[in-house]
Amino acid sequence: MNDAPGIHTSLENNIMFAYILEALSNWFEVAERRRREEWLASSSDIVQLEQRIRSLETEGYSQ
Numbered sequence: 001m002n003d004a005p006g007i008h009t010s011l012e013n014n015i016m017f018a019y020i021l022e023a024l025s026n027w028f029e030v031a032e033r034r035r036r037e038e039w040l041a042s043s044s045d046i047v048q049l050e051q052r053i054r055s056l057e058t059e060g061y062s063q
Contacts, residue, residue, distance in 0.1 A: 036061060 036056065043049035 032061070 040049060040052055040056075043052055
C-alpha cells in the first residue's frame with residue numbers, strides 16, 4: 001500500500017515525458033516541413049522546382 005504514491009508519481013513522470021517527447025517531435029516535423037517548402041519555393045524556375053521535387057522523392061527528405 002505504501003508503494004502506491006511512488007507508482008503514481010512514476011506514472012505521471014512517464015506520461016509527462018511522453019507528452020514532451022511528442023511535442024518536440026511535432027515541432028521538429030513542422031520545422032523540417034517548413035525548411036523543405038522554403039527550399040522548394042526558392043527554385044528559380046519550374047525546371048529547378050521539378051528537379052528538386054524529384055530529388056526529394058528519390059533521395060529522401062533529408063535535403
